[in-house]
Structures are given as structure tokens and as C-alpha cells.
Amino acid sequence: MRRLLIPAFLAACSPAVAPSRPTDVAATPVEREPAAATVSEPATCNPVTSICWTETPRFAELAAYHKKLAADRRAISPALQAAEASACIGLSPDDRDLSPFTHTEDIVGVTLLEARSVGKLAVWYTAGATVTFYPVPGLSVERLQRVVDCQLVRNAALDYDRPELPNCPLVPKGVEATVRADEAGFAVDVRAEDAATAKLVFERAERLRPVPPWMANN
Numbered sequence: 443m444r445r446l447l448i449p450a451f452l453a454a455c456s457p458a459v460a461p462s463r464p465t466d467v468a469a470t471p472v473e474r475e476p477a478a479a480t481v482s483e484p485a486t487c488n489p490v491t492s493i494c495w496t497e498t499p500r501f502a503e504l505a506a507y508h509k510k511l512a513a514d515r516r517a518i519s520p521a522l523q524a525a526e527a528s529a530c531i532g533l534s535p536d537d538r539d540l541s542p543f544t545h546t547e548d549i550v551g552v553t554l555l556e557a558r559s560v561g562k563l564a565v566w567y568t569a570g571a572t573v574t575f576y577p578v579p580g581l582s583v584e585r586l587q588r589v590v591d592c593q594l595v596r597n598a599a600l601d602y603d604r605p606e607l608p609n610c611p612l613v614p615k616g617v618e619a620t621v622r623a624d625e626a627g628f629a630v631d632v633r634a635e636d637a638a639t640a641k642l643v644f645e646r647a648e649r650l651r652p653v654p655p656w657m658a659n660n
Contacts, residue, residue: 489580492534493589496547496578505540511606512539525599530592537589538596542630543573543610543650550574550626552651554644555633570633570640571611571647577627586628587621594619609649614639 487494497505516522530538543549557569575581593612597604602615611632612619616639619632632647634640 487580491580493537493542493581493585494579495545498547501544501547504544505536508541508544508606509535509539515600519599521599522596525595526592529595533589533592538592541593541607541610541612542575542586542589543612543647544607545575546650546652548576548578549650549652550576552647555631555640557633567637568640568644570617570631570643572629572631573611573647573650574624574629575627581628583621583623583628586630590619590621590630609646611643611647611650613646614642617643 516526526538551574553572553574554568555570555572556566559565559567575586590612593610594617597613598615602613604610604613607613611617614634616636617632617634619630621628621630623629632643634643
């Protein structure tokens with residue numbers, strides 16, 4: 443059974459089906475027969491060009507906020523424009539403007555990422571976090587890696603100032619991320635050499651952990 447977690451409006455590191463929207467109908471002169479109002483067909487995601495993330499009405503509202511914020515920053519930041527031109531080419535606008543970690547509906551789970559020190563007294567220590575996504579249409583190792591790389595470059599261009607993404611593990615300075623196939627879907631290993639940063643990465647990722655249904659209903 444998939445576990446669900448609905449993100450807070452300003453939380454958070456392409457829609458499958460967008461809500462329908464009435465088509466605007468121009469005013470009609472009284473001497474002419476009024477034109478019938480029409481309703482546009484729901485737009486469907488094309489997995490050939492985009493990742494078809496799960497979308498809920500609440501997420502659509504959140505996505506609109508993030509896309510407007512990205513557009514506003516892009517308009518005044520040559521550094522962001524250059525970053526996107528070099529690292530985000532070929533991605534859909536949604537995959538460029540939204541962190542993959544805003545798609546909490548599609549997160550399978552979160553685990554601690556550990557590494558082992560080198561030497562006679564080798565010990566295990568926190569290196570970051572692993573976040574695993576369900577295999578939604580259009581998602582692949584290569585495409586998700588491109589999205590992750592795009593987000594890392596965008597974060598650097600914005601000087602890591604992303605208050606709108608408090609749970610995204612890609613935001614802290616000095617992190618690296620690698621995507622790999624996992625039996626449950628696709629895993630993103632986010633790590634940092636600095637111990638404090640690695641701990642922060644895990645703390646952020648922990649807040650993305652799916653909530654069991656029995657807890658969500660309480």
C-alpha cells in the first residue's frame with residue numbers, strides 16, 4: 443500500500459493530470475446568438491518529455507507558487523538565467539522550476555545514508571540521506587539525475603537562499619546527489635563531506651518521510 447503525505451503550502455528539495463479550467467468566452471453582441479461556453483479537456487502529462495508526478499489540488503496550488511517565484515527570480519537574476527541555460531536544458535518548465543522533493547506523494551521512504559571511515563578504528567557515520575521515489579511515468583535514472591543536477595546548480599546561483607524549500611535536502615551548500623535504480627523505484631543519495639551539513643541533509647529528508655495512513659487520519 444502506498445503511503446501518502448500531503449505537503450504544507452510553503453513546504454519543501456509535472457503533473458499527471460491538471461485540473462480542468464473553463465475556457466474564457468468573449469462577450470457577444472445582443473444581435474448575435476451567444477456562443478456556448480466550452481470547457482477545456484484536462485491536460486495530460488507526456489512521459490516522453492516530462493516526469494509525470496502525482497498531482498493533487500493542494501499540490502497544484504503549491505506548484506503555482508513555486509513557478510511564479512522561479513519566474514520572478516529569473517527576471518532579476520542573470521546568475522540564475524546562466525545556471526539554467528547550462529544545467530537545465532531539455533527539462534520541462536515544471537521539472538526545472540520545482541524541486542523533485544516537493545513531490546511528496548511520490549516518495550516511497552527516507553533512510554539514513556551512512557559511510558565508513560578509513561583506518562584501523564573504522565566507524566560508521568552519518569553521510570546524508572537516501573530518498574526513494576516511486577517509478578512514476580517518465581521517470582528514469584538519467585532524467586531524475588538531470589533534474590537533481592539542475593536543482594543543485596540553481597541553488598548555488600541563488601546563493602543557497604531557498605526559504606521556500608525548508609525540507610529539500612538539495613539546498614544546503616556542499617551537498618552532492620546521485621540517482622540510482624532501486625527495487626522500490628529510484629533512490630537519490632544526497633551526501634555531504636561536512637558532518638554538520640550531512641546531519642542537516644538527513645534532518646530535512648526526515649521531514650519528507652511518508653506518514654502511515656493510521657497516523658494521517660488522526
